[in-house]
Amino acid sequence: MYRNKTEIFNRINSQKGQIAILIDPEKIETDRQLSALISKAQAASIDYFFIGGSTVTRKDMEHVVSYLKENTKIPLVIFPGSSHQISPDADAILLLSLLSGRNPDYLIGHHILASHELHKSKLEILPTAYILIEGGTKSSVAYVSQTTPIPLEQEQIALQTAIAGVMQGKKVIYFDAGSGAKNTVPPALIEMTTHELPDYPVIVGGGIRTIDDIQNFKNSANVIVIGNHIEKNPEFLLDIALMKSKENFEF
Ligand code: 1GP
Numbered sequence: 001m002y003r004n005k006t007e008i009f010n011r012i013n014s015q016k017g018q019i020a021i022l023i024d025p026e027k028i029e030t031d032r033q034l035s036a037l038i039s040k041a042q043a044a045s046i047d048y049f050f051i052g053g054s055t056v057t058r059k060d061m062e063h064v065v066s067y068l069k070e071n072t073k074i075p076l077v078i079f080p081g082s083s084h085q086i087s088p089d090a091d092a093i094l095l096l097s098l099l100s101g102r103n104p105d106y107l108i109g110h111h112i113l114a115s116h117e118l119h120k121s122k123l124e125i126l127p128t129a130y131i132l133i134e135g136g137t138k139s140s141v142a143y144v145s146q147t148t149p150i151p152l153e154q155e156q157i158a159l160q161t162a163i164a165g166v167m168q169g170k171k172v173i174y175f176d177a178g179s180g181a182k183n184t185v186p187p188a189l190i191e192m193t194t195h196e197l198p199d200y201p202v203i204v205g206g207g208i209r210t211i212d213d214i215q216n217f218k219n220s221a222n223v224i225v226i227g228n229h230i231e232k233n234p235e236f237l238l239d240i241a242l243m244k245s246k247e248n249f250e251f
Contacts, residue, residue, distance in 0.1 A: 005124040008092040017218035022227030024053035025060035044241040052079035083113035092124035101147025129165025139178020177206025
């Protein structure tokens with residue numbers, strides 16, 4: 001039965017600059033690929049694995065989550081693209097309401113379809129204000145959800161959307177420029193949001209591909225999500241490990 005668990009929420013809320021690797025199960029061909037990713041992620045002290053994608057099947061989702069569960073202690077958070085992307089082996093699920101769009105399926109429809117299964121599961125539910133910001137490319141999430149992202153320069157609209165979301169009871173805010181975005185979400189938007197809503201953790205993702213990008217968000221976003229770049233270049237995790245070891249040295 002659904003219980004209001006808070007472990008992963010508290011963890012996300014406890015600190016800025018945490019890092020999540022986004023795994024799209026559709027792009028995973030072998031367990032060996034996952035195993036190599038786990039080793040590098042552990043060496044870089046990655047904080048979370050997010051798992052999901054726009055068009056992932058339940059079978060691929062369940063396989064990747066159960067493999068990760070067996071082979072790492074890094075918390076597993078589902079970042080679902082639709083109502084069937086659920087696996088009981090994960091620790092939590094971002095229950096995304098796509099507030100930048102006006103497609104009822106992504107505001108409440110998928111949630112109703114998933115409600116029975118989520119209610120029976122032990123997953124921690126993280127009600128999330130999910131806000132797409134124009135990232136300079138047509139993202140697959142915008143296409144699949146048939147919604148338009150908030151224009152890059154409309155920071156006030158983005159901020160008002162986040163405020164409306166938390167007033168509706170969302171606990172987490174996720175600004176996403178879309179997978180493979182040319183431009184990341186503007187760092188100033190994350191700063192404004194954490195200033196206006198200091199009690200609510202902010203997740204940022206989309207187009208993050210350099211250490212400088214990470215540095216831009218490390219004092220404002222609670223979680224910085226990296227998908228594409230690590231998928232194409234897992235060695236980037238070594239750069240993250242180096243960045244972290246330099247930070248520890250500075251203390
Ligand atoms: C997309 O926020 C994620 O939904 C990650 O984006 O794949 O561009 O890192 P990237």
